[in-house]
Amino acid sequence: MSSKILLIYTGGTIGMKTDADGVLTPFDFNLIYQEFPSLRSIDTEIEVLPFDPIDSSNVSPELWERLARIIERNYDLYDGFVVLHGTDTMAYSASALSFMFDGLAKPVIFTGSQIPIGVLRTDGRENLITAVEIAAAKLPDGRARVPEVCIYFQNRLLRANRTKKTSAEELNAFASYNYPPLAEVGVTIQYNDAFIHRPEEGESFAVSCDIDTSVAVIKIFPGMTERVFRSMLSVEGVKGIVLETFGSGNAPTSSWFLDALRGTIERGVVVMNVTQCWSGRVNMDIYETGARLQSTGVVNGRDITTEAAVTKMMRLAGLPHDEFVARLGAAWRGEMGI
Ligand code: ASP
Numbered sequence: 001m002s003s004k005i006l007l008i009y010t011g012g013t014i015g016m017k018t019d020a021d022g023v024l025t026p027f028d029f030n031l032i033y034q035e036f037p038s039l040r041s042i043d044t045e046i047e048v049l050p051f052d053p054i055d056s057s058n059v060s061p062e063l064w065e066r067l068a069r070i071i072e073r074n075y076d077l078y079d080g081f082v083v084l085h086g087t088d089t090m091a092y093s094a095s096a097l098s099f100m101f102d103g104l105a106k107p108v109i110f111t112g113s114q115i116p117i118g119v120l121r122t123d124g125r126e127n128l129i130t131a132v133e134i135a136a137a138k139l140p141d142g143r144a145r146v147p148e149v150c151i152y153f154q155n156r157l158l159r160a161n162r163t164k165k166t167s168a169e170e171l172n173a174f175a176s177y178n179y180p181p182l183a184e185v186g187v188t189i190q191y192n193d194a195f196i197h198r199p200e201e202g203e204s205f206a207v208s209c210d211i212d213t214s215v216a217v218i219k220i221f222p223g224m225t226e227r228v229f230r231s232m233l234s235v236e237g238v239k240g241i242v243l244e245t246f247g248s249g250n251a252p253t254s255s256w257f258l259d260a261l262r263g264t265i266e267r268g269v270v271v272m273n274v275t276q277c278w279s280g281r282v283n284m285d286i287y288e289t290g291a292r293l294q295s296t297g298v299v300n301g302r303d304i305t306t307e308a309a310v311t312k313m314m315r316l317a318g319l320p321h322d323e324f325v326a327r328l329g330a331a332w333r334g335e336m337g338i
Helices: 029-035 037-041 062-074 090-100 124-136 228-231 257-267 288-294 306-316 323-326
Strands: 005-011 016-018 025-026 044-052 080-084 106-110 149-153 155-160 183-185 190-191 215-219 238-246 270-275
Touching: 005 029, 005 062, 005 124, 029 037, 029 044, 029 228, 044 124, 062 090, 080 124, 090 106, 090 149, 090 306, 090 323, 106 124, 106 306, 124 149, 215 228, 215 306, 228 257, 238 306, 257 270, 257 288, 270 306, 270 323, 306 323
Parallel strands: 005 044, 005 080, 080 106, 106 149, 215 238, 238 270
Antiparallel strands: 016 025, 149 155, 155 183, 183 190
16 A cells, blocks of 8 residues: 655755765755665655755744644645654653644654764664655554554653653664553564544544743752742743752742642642652652642643653643633643643
């Protein structure tokens, strides 16, 4: 069964090659078949949409909206989408898109590389080829094999909003500690079907680009002063704060800390408790330090990543306060457990 894939190139390391003088220059993705003749052996037609490349440190919600609208406009024309993106903020962009789509029935696979695609030892070639293969994969009845927003990197397909970049140097740069890989790639691609989300029968695809960036992240640390904490909490116009806490969602029990937080929440700012740990979850029932924090009215972020928490908050911060709180604390796109 042949498939048609739209490959969108946004920038990042994957898009570089060395020229005759050994200097790194941008790779022209329009010449993809010339550079990678092996792509022709996949039973897939690839169309390329190159953006003016940016380093992903410069990514903003405008890029997310642009990607979401392109996918919306081309949804019926392609079987799947591959987004080439810098690795630094890929987990944010991919998480954001997962919250911008309703009823997604086609794969949207983000990938990139740690070594430029035009460098001999590149990891980009395998990442790109396998991402295309996964985006093109179908079930015997013709439905997409993985109708989710994902990150494919170094032999693993991960749910986008469960993923974080964990290494600046290793080729195995991404991890999903709280949710199993959706596929593992060796000699063959082994799909983990039981963990792949599928839209309900009859659910139709829709895109929402409502993003409100009035959010902040506060990472607590031992020795944080009252002045620093209060000034971070009182930034004008902030509607939501991701509070990165210790271990299973614990924080200092000093009265100034809890009072400052309680006052912020009473002012209508929504605060979500997310653990600084890479794996495991917030459980504010275990220690007094968690229980006291819970009493301030923070939303339990359970096992969500900071990347997913920030982008989920941006998607919901424009809603009326009570709806914002309720939806933030509920699992939405598989980004957190129950
Ligand atoms: N700085 C690059 C970026 O995120 C790194 C990469 O692509 O791996 O755009």
